[in-house]
Amino acid sequence: MSQIILLAVGLLFFTRNVFRYEKISRLEMVVVPAYTLIVGCIMIMNHPPVLLPLVSTAAVGALVGWFQTTGLQLQVMGKQDEHQRPIVKARRNWQYLLGWVVIFAYGILFAWWSGERVNIMNELGSELVKDLFVFSSFSQAASWNIMLQSAVASIVYIQLAIRKEPRVRAAIAHQEKTKSN
DSSP states (O other): OHHHHHHHHHHHHHHHHHTSOEEOOHIIIIIHHHHHHHHHHHHHHHSOOOHHHHHHHHHHHHHHHHHHHTTOEEEEEEEEOTTSOEEEEEEOHHHHHHHHHHHHHHHHHHHHHTTOOOOHHHHHHHHHHHHHSGGGGGTSOOOHHHHHHHHHHHHHHHHHHHHHOTHHHHHHOOOOOOOOO
């Protein structure tokens, strides 16, 4: 019962934040997708999957990334952060939430199809923790298909967000340290 309550609270926080404007971050928009892509590729190289699941996973990820940006609303705040980057806020809306559900369901169905026993409540809790606490993405294991699908969805999402508002690129860019004389 306590697990269900914790999941409900996690879902409430996650869904509430989807409908609010939040400052985009380099960690969420660059570091985590790069990490998931690298780890997913390493997992694929260590245990190469059949071509059809690989291609379908990447295609579903790309479609989800595109769909998630259809509701994306961006605000350029006219201010700069401590690294002299423009502050851009994003509201992801219900399309982002639905895309998240598709990625989650795809992972569950893929695991089930592969013959794994799946505890949906544990998986849901794990995914909520990764989305609520971005740093936990680095410590939780996932299968190659979730890593690849999440990475592809994120890369498509980021590229389309940049196309929608070019200042997103500057907001997530790495800033070189300047030497003072």
